[in-house]
Amino acid sequence: MSLGLKGIHHVALITADYPAARAFYLEIMGGEVIEETYREARDSYKLDVRLPGNVQLELFSFPSPPARVDQPEACGLRHLAFAVADIEGAIAHLTHHGVATEPVRIDELTHQRFTFFKDPDGTPLELYEVTADTPPIL
Numbered sequence: 001m002s003l004g005l006k007g008i009h010h011v012a013l014i015t016a017d018y019p020a021a022r023a024f025y026l027e028i029m030g031g032e033v034i035e036e037t038y039r040e041a042r043d044s045y046k047l048d049v050r051l052p053g054n055v056q057l058e059l060f061s062f063p064s065p066p067a068r069v070d071q072p073e074a075c076g077l078r079h080l081a082f083a084v085a086d087i088e089g090a091i092a093h094l095t096h097h098g099v100a101t102e103p104v105r106i107d108e109l110t111h112q113r114f115t116f117f118k119d120p121d122g123t124p125l126e127l128y129e130v131t132a133d134t135p136p137i138l
Helices: 018-028 087-096
Strands: 011-015 032-039 044-051 055-061 080-084 113-118 124-129
Touching (some): 018 055, 080 087, 087 124
Parallel strands (some): 011 055, 080 124
């Protein structure tokens, strides 16, 4: 008997600045609104976004969420990685929108190029360049 997992359904993020995060994931990351709901009892928005590559993101706002632990190796989610075919083009797109990226590095195990950047709340995000030789995305 197995758990029967079929894949990852969505990734959920909490934002301290809903308008900035909404604009970032829709305008810069190329997302599309699936559904947006204001939850009056919680004074909170829930935005379901479809990112390119059929990745679903749930973006939650709360009035005063605690700050993210900002240690590079803190326990928990380390980062979200997005596959791109052209890392230089993706970096140019982010730079055009005022989003800073780290220098491109080479993964010592896969030999693929990657870089990191952050969303408006400081969530670490990665661009990972995929080529014909890259193992398939699962």
